[in-house]
Amino acid sequence: MAEEPSVTLDLDYDKIEYATNRELENDEGESTGFAKVASYDMEMFMYVIKCPYCGHEFKDEEELGSRPWWISCPNCDRSSNIYRIKDKAEKEIKETPDNVDV
Numbered sequence: 184m185a186e187e188p189s190v191t192l193d194l195d196y197d198k199i200e201y202a203t204n205r206e207l208e209n210d211e212g213e214s215t216g217f218a219k220v221a222s223y224d225m226e227m228f229m230y231v232i233k234c235p236y237c238g239h240e241f242k243d244e245e246e247l248g249s250r251p252w253w254i255s256c257p258n259c260d261r262s263s264n265i266y267r268i269k270d271k272a273e274k275e276i277k278e279t280p281d282n283v284d285v
């Protein structure tokens with residue numbers, strides 16, 4: 184049962200510098216919303232938000248400064264914190280301890 188999102192971003196994925204897609208949680212910690220944020224130049228960001236509090240979906244674009252970003256829902260006026268997902272995997276080379284003395 185794939186639901187078509189009612190609001191989508193029209194993006195040129197070849198030019199995107201940054202994109203994130205994360206779930207937003209309501210007060211109960213349930214993932215009832217989402218945030219899709221993308222940027223071509225790391226200055227102007229386009230986003231689609233589904234408000235986790237009221238379910239309202241909206242899209243907009245604005246210049247977002249330093250993180251964390253707070254984007255408020257135009258319907259219920261509550262803000263969601265859009266923090267950045269680590270897009271660089273921090274690779275830790277873990278050596279397998281093969282000489283473990285117990």
Ligand SMILES: [Zn+2]
Pocket residue numbers: 234235236237238239256257258259260261
């Ligand atoms: Zn809302």
